[in-house]
Amino acid sequence: MDRAPLVLVTRPERPGRLLAARLRDAGSGSGVSALWWPAFDLVPLPEDPALQAALARLAGFNLAVFVSPAAARACARALRAPWPASTAIAAVGAGTRQAVLACIPEAGRARIVAPSDDAAAGGGSEALLSALRQADLAPARVLVVRAQRGRELLADALAQAGALVEQVAAYRRTVHRPDSCAWAALRAIRDLGRPIVPFLSSSEGVDALREQLAAGMPPLPWNEIRAALCLHPRIAGALAARGVADAIVCDADAASILDGLRRAPETRSGTLAS
Numbered sequence: 001m002d003r004a005p006l007v008l009v010t011r012p013e014r015p016g017r018l019l020a021a022r023l024r025d026a027g028s029g030s031g032v033s034a035l036w037w038p039a040f041d042l043v044p045l046p047e048d049p050a051l052q053a054a055l056a057r058l059a060g061f062n063l064a065v066f067v068s069p070a071a072a073r074a075c076a077r078a079l080r081a082p083w084p085a086s087t088a089i090a091a092v093g094a095g096t097r098q099a100v101l102a103c104i105p106e107a108g109r110a111r112i113v114a115p116s117d118d119a120a121a122g123g124g125s126e127a128l129l130s131a132l133r134q135a136d137l138a139p140a141r142v143l144v145v146r147a148q149r150g151r152e153l154l155a156d157a158l159a160q161a162g163a164l165v166e167q168v169a170a171y172r173r174t175v176h177r178p179d180s181c182a183w184a185a186l187r188a189i190r191d192l193g194r195p196i197v198p199f200l201s202s203s204e205g206v207d208a209l210r211e212q213l214a215a216g217m218p219p220l221p222w223n224e225i226r227a228a229l230c231l232h233p234r235i236a237g238a239l240a241a242r243g244v245a246d247a248i249v250c251d252a253d254a255a256s257i258l259d260g261l262r263r264a265p266e267t268r269s270g271t272l273a274s
Contacts, residue, residue, distance in 0.1 A: 005030030006189040008198040009204050012041040015095055026254035035185055039205035040173040041072040051078050054168040059084040062139035066091050069099035074170035082106035092128045104180040125153045139163050148172040175208045199229040203238040227264040
């Protein structure tokens with residue numbers, strides 16, 4: 001049990017906090033612990049004319065795509081009228097769908113498409129595209145509400161399918177700066193010689209985590225990260241490019257993460273054996 005790993009949960013905001021808590025509960029019997037260590041803070045943009053202009057034309061879009069709960073909340077703050085029932089809504093997962101319904105006035109009047117929890121865990125953009133195909137949606141005009149920087153997969157795939165796609169930024173991601181309590185918890189585990197295994201939900205999170213660890217006092221060397229868990233093969237590729245070859249793809253739930261730890265050579269031990 002002394003060598004049981006610490007999982008760094010890098011998913012931002014409430015989904016990351018909940019996942020870390022559930023992983024602590026599920027891993028308590030095997031000694032596995034978890035620390036919420038968000039890669040990013042999601043910061044709303046100041047009132048932006050481009051976002052305001054796009055939202056003023058909502059009724060002219062057949063579909064609006066929200067890439068995260070943060071996108072839904074930022075849209076809700078900028079909206080000046082109820083959501084038009086004629087504009088369908090696409091959400092990358094259940095959390096985003098819940099944020100849309102909770103934050104955006106009259107969103108429940110519109111058709112909402114989102115992948116199942118199981119599908120979304122394997123890769124949000126890809127799962128949403130599959131859900132849109134299954135829903136037989138072929139929108140002519142699409143608005144994508146997103147971060148300032150991010151993947152182009154959704155917009156590119158929708159454009160290739162014949163849609164006229166407009167993207168608008170509603171928030172930005174900044175690398176999170178862990179506080180002294182988080183650093184103390186991380187160093188305490190490291191000093192015990194236990195493996196530190198990050199769980200990453202985006203490719204961009206790989207370099208964000210490297211930046212965080214390098215900024216520590218003292219820094220935590222990246223080469224001490226010998227194994228990682230991630231949501232998608234593209235993230236495993238980003239990890240491999242940064243020298244972490246032992247990257248296990250798993251879903252974003254406690255049971256899948258514990259199973260991933262059992263499959264990772266760096267963390268496989270008697271305390272994690274089935």
